[in-house]
Amino acid sequence: xxxxxxxTKRLFHLPEGMIYLDGNxxxxxxxxxxxxxxxxxxxxxxxxxxxxxxKAGWMDMPMRVGDRIARLIGAxxxxxxxxxxxxxxxxxxxxxxxEMNPTRRVILxxxxxxxxxxxxxxxxxxxxxxxxxxxxxxxxxxWDQIDETVAVTxxxxxxxxxxxxxxxxxxxxxxxxxxxxxIWDLAHSAGALPVDLSGCNADFAAGCTYKxxxxxxxxxxxxxxxxxxxxxxxPALSGWQGHxxxxxxxxxxxxATGAERMRxxxxxxxxxxxLEASLDIWDSVDMADLRTASLALTxxxxxxxxxxxxxxxxxxxxxxxxxGSQVSFRHPEGYAIMQAMIARGVIGDFRAPDIIRCGFxxxxxxESDVAAAIAIISDIxxxxxxxxxxxxxxxxxx
Amino acid sequence: xxxxxxxTKRLFHLPEGMIYLDGNxxxxxxxxxxxxxxxxxxxxxxxxxxxxxxKAGWMDMPMRVGDRIARLIGAxxxxxxxxxxxxxxxxxxxxxxxEMNPTRRVILxxxxxxxxxxxxxxxxxxxxxxxxxxxxxxxxxxWDQIDETVAVTxxxxxxxxxxxxxxxxxxxxxxxxxxxxxIWDLAHSAGALPVDLSGCNADFAAGCTYKxxxxxxxxxxxxxxxxxxxxxxxPALSGWQGHxxxxxxxxxxxxATGAERMRxxxxxxxxxxxLEASLDIWDSVDMADLRTASLALTxxxxxxxxxxxxxxxxxxxxxxxxxGSQVSFRHPEGYAIMQAMIARGVIGDFRAPDIIRCGFxxxxxxESDVAAAIAIISDIxxxxxxxxxxxxxxxxxx
Numbered sequence: 001x002x003x004x005x006x007x008t009k010r011l012f013h014l015p016e017g018m019i020y021l022d023g024n025x026x027x028x029x030x031x032x033x034x035x036x037x038x039x040x041x042x043x044x045x046x047x048x049x050x051x052x053x054x055k056a057g058w059m060d061m062p063m064r065v066g067d068r069i070a071r072l073i074g075a076x077x078x079x080x081x082x083x084x085x086x087x088x089x090x091x092x093x094x095x096x097x098x099e100m101n102p103t104r105r106v107i108l109x110x111x112x113x114x115x116x117x118x119x120x121x122x123x124x125x126x127x128x129x130x131x132x133x134x135x136x137x138x139x140x141x142x143w144d145q146i147d148e149t150v151a152v153t154x155x156x157x158x159x160x161x162x163x164x165x166x167x168x169x170x171x172x173x174x175x176x177x178x179x180x181x182x183i184w185d186l187a188h189s190a191g192a193l194p195v196d197l198s199g200c201n202a203d204f205a206a207g208c209t210y211k212x213x214x215x216x217x218x219x220x221x222x223x224x225x226x227x228x229x230x231x232x233x234x235p236a237l238s239g240w241q242g243h244x245x246x247x248x249x250x251x252x253x254x255x256a257t258g259a260e261r262m263r264x265x266x267x268x269x270x271x272x273x274x275l276e277a278s279l280d281i282w283d284s285v286d287m288a289d290l291r292t293a294s295l296a297l298t299x300x301x302x303x304x305x306x307x308x309x310x311x312x313x314x315x316x317x318x319x320x321x322x323x324g325s326q327v328s329f330r331h332p333e334g335y336a337i338m339q340a341m342i343a344r345g346v347i348g349d350f351r352a353p354d355i356i357r358c359g360f361x362x363x364x365x366x367e368s369d370v371a372a373a374i375a376i377i378s379d380i381x382x383x384x385x386x387x388x389x390x391x392x393x394x395x396x397x398x
Numbered sequence: 399x400x401x402x403x404x405x406t407k408r409l410f411h412l413p414e415g416m417i418y419l420d421g422n423x424x425x426x427x428x429x430x431x432x433x434x435x436x437x438x439x440x441x442x443x444x445x446x447x448x449x450x451x452x453k454a455g456w457m458d459m460p461m462r463v464g465d466r467i468a469r470l471i472g473a474x475x476x477x478x479x480x481x482x483x484x485x486x487x488x489x490x491x492x493x494x495x496x497e498m499n500p501t502r503r504v505i506l507x508x509x510x511x512x513x514x515x516x517x518x519x520x521x522x523x524x525x526x527x528x529x530x531x532x533x534x535x536x537x538x539x540x541w542d543q544i545d546e547t548v549a550v551t552x553x554x555x556x557x558x559x560x561x562x563x564x565x566x567x568x569x570x571x572x573x574x575x576x577x578x579x580x581i582w583d584l585a586h587s588a589g590a591l592p593v594d595l596s597g598c599n600a601d602f603a604a605g606c607t608y609k610x611x612x613x614x615x616x617x618x619x620x621x622x623x624x625x626x627x628x629x630x631x632x633p634a635l636s637g638w639q640g641h642x643x644x645x646x647x648x649x650x651x652x653x654a655t656g657a658e659r660m661r662x663x664x665x666x667x668x669x670x671x672x673l674e675a676s677l678d679i680w681d682s683v684d685m686a687d688l689r690t691a692s693l694a695l696t697x698x699x700x701x702x703x704x705x706x707x708x709x710x711x712x713x714x715x716x717x718x719x720x721x722g723s724q725v726s727f728r729h730p731e732g733y734a735i736m737q738a739m740i741a742r743g744v745i746g747d748f749r750a751p752d753i754i755r756c757g758f759x760x761x762x763x764x765e766s767d768v769a770a771a772i773a774i775i776s777d778i779x780x781x782x783x784x785x786x787x788x789x790x791x792x793x794x795x796x
Binding site: 013015018020022025026028029033034037038041042044045046047049050051052053058084085086087088091095111114115116118119120122123124126127128129136208210216217218219220221234235236237238239240241243247248249250251252253264265266267268269270271272274342347349351352 | 411413416418420423424426427431432435436439440442443444445447448449450451456482483484485486489493509512513514516517518520521522524525526527534606608614615616617618619632633634635636637638639641645646647648649650651662663664665666667668669670672740745747749750
C-alpha cells in the first residue's frame, strides 16, 4: 500500500461528530477547494476579467482536467473532456454511437440503470423517430440480451441502489462480438474503484465528479471517446466550444479534433476550479490501494451490521468481484431508519422503496468510522429508535 | 430616473486603471459574490454536505433564480428556469418547437446569429433526419423569409458583432401569422435592454448570464417557455431533474410541470450562488432607466469616436430602435487596434474579420469612463499606436 489514506483524510473538511457515508452522493469539501475557488473568483474573474480565458487557462480547463480524470478511469490521455452534466454527456455518447451503427435501432439498457440515463435515451429515441427503441432488461440478463439488433448498450457499471457491479470487460466484448457499441456510465465507478476503459475496449463512457471525485454540488461531468472513434464520432450537440476553430465564428460546424468536439458551451469555471483542488488529492492515490481499502471497509460494514441487525437484509453482492464501493441494506422502514441514522450523525441515503445506502470512500472514511457507524445503527435497530413520527415524514430530497 | 447607477458601480470590483467595455462578453465581479460563493463552499457544501440540497435550498435554485431573471426579460414568474449552457437551452427550445409544429421542417435563422445557435440547429437537423433543414438568411431578410414552410424561427435579438437589434414583436407576430413558432436568443439582450417576452408573445427564449448579468465565467443559462406551451412542450433532453418526481426514480420519464421540465441534470450550485449575488444588484435596477443610460453612453461613444477617428467605420445602427447596448467599429487592422486598446487599459473584444466591439453597461460604466476611452482610442488612432508587431500576433481567445 503506497497511498497514505490517513493523510488524505486530513485534507477534507469533515464536520465534527458526523460520519459521512454519503460521499457516493455528494463528496465532502477538500480543504484546499475553498482557497482555490476564492482565487478563481477574486484573482482570476475579479482581476483578469475576460483575459482569464487565456491568462488563467480557463479555455483549456476542460481538456486539462479531463487528462487528470483519465488516469483514474483507465482512459488514454487526451480522450476525456469535461463539461455539462452526466445526462447531457450520456445523450452525446448515445447519439454518436447510434449514428456510427446506422443499420441498427435498439439501445439496450437495464432496470438497474440510473433513471436519468433511461430518460435521456427515451428522449433521443423520440427525436430520432419511431424506429428507435430503448430496450430495458433485468441487470442479470444484459449479457444474454445483446443480439444483432442492438446498436449500443448503455450500462451503468455500478448500480446506484444496490452497489452491484457489472463485468465491463465481458459485456463490452459481448457487445462487440454482436456488432454493438458499448457506453459505460461511471457515476458510481469513477473514484470508487479501478476502471480500465482502454483495457476493456469501451467505446464511450461518461461520469460525474460530485460524488467520489468531490467536486462539489453540480460539478461538471466528463465524457470519454475511444481513440479509435475520436475522428468518427459526430456530436449531435454541436456547440461552438467543440468547433475546430471556435473563434473563427464560421457559420457551419466543423468538429474539433478528438474528444474536444464533445464540448458544447462555455465551461463552468468555478466548478472546475473546485474539482482541480480535489484532483490534487486524487493525484496521490493509487487505484489498486483504493480498491483494497474500499473492500476492507465494505466487508467490515457488512459483517458488523449482519451480526447486530438481523432485520436488515443485504442488497449488495458479497462477492468482491460484483461489488462497487457502497453497501445497501433493505428494510420496509428504510426511510425512517435513515432519518434516525442522520439524527445520530451517520449520513447515508435512502433510495425508494426500501434501500438504506452507505458509501465507503477510503480517502476520508476509515475503519474506526465504520466501527462507530455500526455501533450507532445497531443501537437504532436493537432499540427501535427509528420508530418515531418525525422520522416518517418524507422531505423532498433525502 | 430611479436607479442609482453611481451606487451600483460601487458594488463591482473594477481593477484600477481599467476601463472595462467588455461586460457584454464577461461581466465583472460583484463584490458580494466573493463572500456569497465562499459561504456556499464552506458553510453549505462544507458543513451541510448532502443536506444542502434541502437546507441551503439548492434544489429550488434553478426556479428561484429563474424568477429573478424573469422580471428583467418580461417573462411571467414561474416560466424561466436556469441550467446548462445557452447552446443546450437553444437545442431544447428548438427540439420542443419542432415537435409542436409537426407538419413543417424548416428552422429559419440569420447569418448574424451567434454561430453556436446555428451549429446546434445543424446538429438537431442531422439527428432528426434529412427532411429537416436550417435555412439561414441575411438579418434584414428574416421578416420576408418567414413563410408557410417555416416551423420555427431562431433569432438572436441583438447581433453579437454589430449590436444591431431585431424587432422582436414584429418578427414574432409575422412568425405566428405564418403558423411558425418564435425562439429568441437573448445573449446580448438580457440585462442589456428591456425585453418583453410576454408582450411580444414569444414562444421560447434562452440566454446566458455571464455577460450583462455578471454571473462569472461559465455561469448557467436560462430558458423561457411561454405559459401557453408550458404543459405541451416536451423536452428532448429529458433529464431526471426535469422529471415530475425526480426522487421516485421511475423507469419512465414524466415531465415536471411547466418550465421546470427543461431542467436536465444536477445544477451548478457554485455558479448559481455567484449569479444570486449579482441579482441582488439587478433587483434595484429599473430596465427603462438602464435603457436611457445605455443609449446615452453609446451615443456619446459613437459621437466621440466618429469625431476623432475617421478611419473607424461604425457597424452599429445609429437608430436607437435598432441598437443594443454595444458599439462596434470596423477597421481592417481591428485586431491590432484592440490589442493596443487593451494595452492602454480599454478592454473590448475583437470579432473576426474586422470588428472592434465595445459593450456599454450602465451598472458600472459611466460618462467619464466613456470620455476616457474615447481619448485613449483617439490617441491610438491618430498616432498609429496600434501599428506594432506585438499587437498583430493573434492569441487563441481575444
